[in-house]
Amino acid sequence: MNCQEHHITELFKQYVGLQQTLLIRPDTAQQHAVNCCFKRLLDRFHRETDVSILLQALPDPYFPLGMLEQTIFADVVGMRFFINKKRYDLEPILGQELVEWAGAFLRIRQDIQTLFDPNTVTCIPVDGTRHHLPSGQWCGLCGVCCQIGGVPPDPPANVVYPDHWLGFLAGETLENQQLCPFLFQYFGEPLYFCAIHNIKPLSCLVFDQKDCRRRLEDRGLHGS
Ligand code: SF4
Structure with missing residues (x-):
């Protein structure tokens, strides 16, 4: 590619900024x-x-643009290493990860519509309307707890997940999974919710306020 062109990371971040603003204030x-x-x-x-x-x-108003900006497209800062996501050799990988992520999102969105009840599967009906998110609870919907490579894909009693969800949940389908693909964003706001909140895996169900505090103290390796 021509190095004078904008890097895909810059283009993605520009789009995220504008699209989120548009979703918040049409x-x-x-x-x-x-x-x-x-x-x-x-x-x-x-x-x-x-x-x-x-x-x-x-x-899509539920696509987690803000979270992809904070994970796939964020620099990685470790004790003794740094990965700059504006490196030109990373462009093909970042592009491919974005496509894979978008494909998984569409599949999950479709599954929720066809295999479950989209009005009750999560905390709000996912019908494209700005329903009020729950408030007055300890969870601030920051989504940081779902910045993970995978969870054991064990459903609660009486729930059967489609086979392909097992790989999505366990982190075995998407390359370099840094974020659970079931995490949705609310209309461009910095608010994230589990798309399958009412049928989420057992390990997610037991996650409590103490786990949340610990997780926020150890936010991982992503920079800006
Ligand atoms: S299934 Fe839901 S609660 Fe569990 S990690 Fe994924 S988005 Fe988070």
Whole structure:
């Protein structure tokens, strides 16, 4: 690629900023800027199937743009190492991870519609309407507890997950999973919720306020 062009990480972050603002405050005057930015990002993908997946997934009001910005597209800072996500040699991998992520999101979104009741599977009906999220609970919906590589995919009693969810939950399907693919975002806000909250795996069900505090003290390796 031409090194004078914007890096895919920059293009993705620009799109995230504009799209989240648009979702929070719908404004037709801003739609054009978002579309232009989205097109610049999509131009980096050359397979029609990839473009089609991204076109469907990224504008979805539940797609976790903010979380992908904080994980896949965030630098990694360790004690003795640093991974700069604006390295040009990482562009193909980042692009592929974005497509895989978007594909998993669409599949889960579809499963929720067809295999479960989208009105009750999670804390709000996932019907594209701004239903009020639950409030007055200890969980602040920051989503940090779901920045994980996988969980044991054991469902609660009387629930059967489709086979392909087992790999999504266990972190065995998506390459380099850093975030649970069942985590959805609420209309561009920094608010995240489990798409299968009412049928989530047993290990997620037992996660409590003490675990939450511990998790926030140890937030991992991602930088900006
Ligand atoms: S299944 Fe739900 S609660 Fe469990 S890690 Fe995934 S998003 Fe979080």
